[in-house]
Amino acid sequence: MSQPWVSSDQPFRNTHDMFVQHQSRRFSVFNTIPRPSNIKCNLRELRQRIATVKNTQKITEAMKLVAAAKVRRAQEAVVNSRPFSESLIDVLYSINQQAQLEDVDIPLTNIRPVKKVALVVITGERGLCGGFNNFVLRKAEARIAELENLGLDYTVISVGKKGNSYFIRRPKVSVDRFIEGEGFPTAKDSQVIADDVFSLFVSEEVDKVELLYTKFVSLVKSNVVIHTLLPLSAKGEIRDGNGNSVDASEDEFFRLTSKDGKLAVERDKSMGKSDVFYPNMEFEQDPAQILDALMPLYLNNQILRALQESLASELAARMNAMSNATDNAIDLKKSLENVYNRERQSKITNEILEIVAGAEALL
Amino acid sequence: MTLNLCVLTPNRIVWDSEVKEIILSTNSGQIGVLPNHAPIATAVDIGILRIRLNDQWLTMALMGGFARIGNNEITVLVNDAEKSSDIDPEEAQQTLEIAEAALRKAEGKRQTIEANLALRRARTRVEAINAIS
Numbered sequence A: 001m002s003q004p005w006v007s008s009d010q011p012f013r014n015t016h017d018m019f020v021q022h023q024s025r026r027f028s029v030f031n032t033i034p035r036p037s038n039i040k041c042n043l044r045e046l047r048q049r050i051a052t053v054k055n056t057q058k059i060t061e062a063m064k065l066v067a068a069a070k071v072r073r074a075q076e077a078v079v080n081s082r083p084f085s086e087s088l089i090d091v092l093y094s095i096n097q098q099a100q101l102e103d104v105d106i107p108l109t110n111i112r113p114v115k116k117v118a119l120v121v122i123t124g125e126r127g128l129c130g131g132f133n134n135f136v137l138r139k140a141e142a143r144i145a146e147l148e149n150l151g152l153d154y155t156v157i158s159v160g161k162k163g164n165s166y167f168i169r170r171p172k173v174s175v176d177r178f179i180e181g182e183g184f185p186t187a188k189d190s191q192v193i194a195d196d197v198f199s200l201f202v203s204e205e206v207d208k209v210e211l212l213y214t215k216f217v218s219l220v221k222s223n224v225v226i227h228t229l230l231p232l233s234a235k236g237e238i239r240d241g242n243g244n245s246v247d248a249s250e251d252e253f254f255r256l257t258s259k260d261g262k263l264a265v266e267r268d269k270s271m272g273k274s275d276v277f278y279p280n281m282e283f284e285q286d287p288a289q290i291l292d293a294l295m296p297l298y299l300n301n302q303i304l305r306a307l308q309e310s311l312a313s314e315l316a317a318r319m320n321a322m323s324n325a326t327d328n329a330i331d332l333k334k335s336l337e338n339v340y341n342r343e344r345q346s347k348i349t350n351e352i353l354e355i356v357a358g359a360e361a362l363l
Numbered sequence B: 001m002t003l004n005l006c007v008l009t010p011n012r013i014v015w016d017s018e019v020k021e022i023i024l025s026t027n028s029g030q031i032g033v034l035p036n037h038a039p040i041a042t043a044v045d046i047g048i049l050r051i052r053l054n055d056q057w058l059t060m061a062l063m064g065g066f067a068r069i070g071n072n073e074i075t076v077l078v079n080d081a082e083k084s085s086d087i088d089p090e091e092a093q094q095t096l097e098i099a100e101a102a103l104r105k106a107e108g109k110r111q112t113i114e115a116n117l118a119l120r121r122a123r124t125r126v127e128a129i130n131a132i133s
Helices: A010-014 A017-026 A043-080 A082-098 A132-149 A161-168 A187-202 A287-362 B089-105 B108-132
Strands: A116-122 A153-159 A175-179 A208-216 A222-230 A250-259 A262-271 B003-009 B012-019 B021-026 B029-033 B040-053 B056-070 B073-078 B081-083
Touching: A043 A082, A043 A287, A082 A287, A082 B003, A082 B056, A082 B073, A116 A132, A116 A161, A116 A187, A116 A287, A132 A153, A132 A161, A132 A208, A132 A222, A132 A287, A153 A161, A153 A187, A161 A175, A175 A187, A187 A208, A187 A222, A187 A287, A187 B108, A208 A287, A222 A287, A287 B040, A287 B056, B003 B021, B012 B040, B012 B081, B021 B056, B040 B073, B040 B108, B056 B108, B089 B108
Parallel strands: A116 A153, A116 A208, A153 A175, B003 B073
Antiparallel strands: A208 A222, A250 A262, B003 B012, B021 B029, B021 B040, B040 B056, B056 B073, B056 B081
């Protein structure tokens, strides 16, 4: 529905001169459409603008370097979490081998007809990271629309300040809980989410839990993926939203190195090594209880990996955004300096002309 | 012949060195492990892990997980682990009180489950500090 808009600048032109004068005393005169690089042709203001742009450039450059350093730490965090996930996969595998677990019933692997889905949406804490948060939130909205079309109920668990503020502004999306973290994700942070998800699933409030996060592919590329977290398959497999199996025994990790003097990222696949398992291994409790204890560990591990990858993607996006901003600032400074110099020179030329003209008039 | 103990949490390695003996809390009671223990796999409850190094006992609070013992190699995988020396007594006591209050206020199956878990964890942390003193 379009309403005829009354342009707000027409009154300034068509009414009284007095009115126009009054207005133009309050604001600067905007007779023309402002050109992108310079509105004011005042030498002093140009100088100020150049100084501002230089400061901005320093800040964006610093932010880029900070983000680059943090990506390295994020990568180390992922490497530190590998012993745990490798041992866990070993154990799951060897237990599977040693006991017939087909008819063991554990609450977390309970496959029920799905009526309600919980969506864990992982976003960042701060802005200035390009399209990072936007991609995640757009995918979340798309998934919510899909679920609504399928006639399924849903609830959202939002992790990260950016996602929180987005969902707060949308009261029609039911949000279960807002979670905020700072800095690098720890086991305690993932425990909070894991507890929430665990209790939602076990109390049968939801029948399926999906994790929506950004997977780190390279320094310039990251994908937003949807992972089905629960119900777990007893062998430790996780199936993604389309039912394709994303097998857990293949592990991927990223590495930040330098190639040809520039930052590069290598991605390796490493198979979970099968440890020496002890043929006479006894189970202190029956296999159901042991698996009961293992599944939350696996849940915790998956959530932590998602948080870490999300953080790494956010840092890489920030690095890129700040790098672009720095380049833009450099270009802007160059064009401003050109205009400044031209102005300065024309002013000098005018002064010389005046002096010469005055001198000629005397002759 | 000494045992090699490895305590792993999802984001870091908490302990990775040799010990003389450990006492582990499991769902079916406490297990003491000495060198040359038979291979065994057990679930670990939210509770205290006691480690002995040369007649000195060290306590750690474990937040549930799994342990595999075999050939003098113990691997403990837990959701979270804290050495008792890293826990602040007052803060642990406060967390315990908050958890108890939350359990009393909890309504519905889901909040009760969450509150119960939080309470057990807080209690374990307080016990870990009291165990040495």
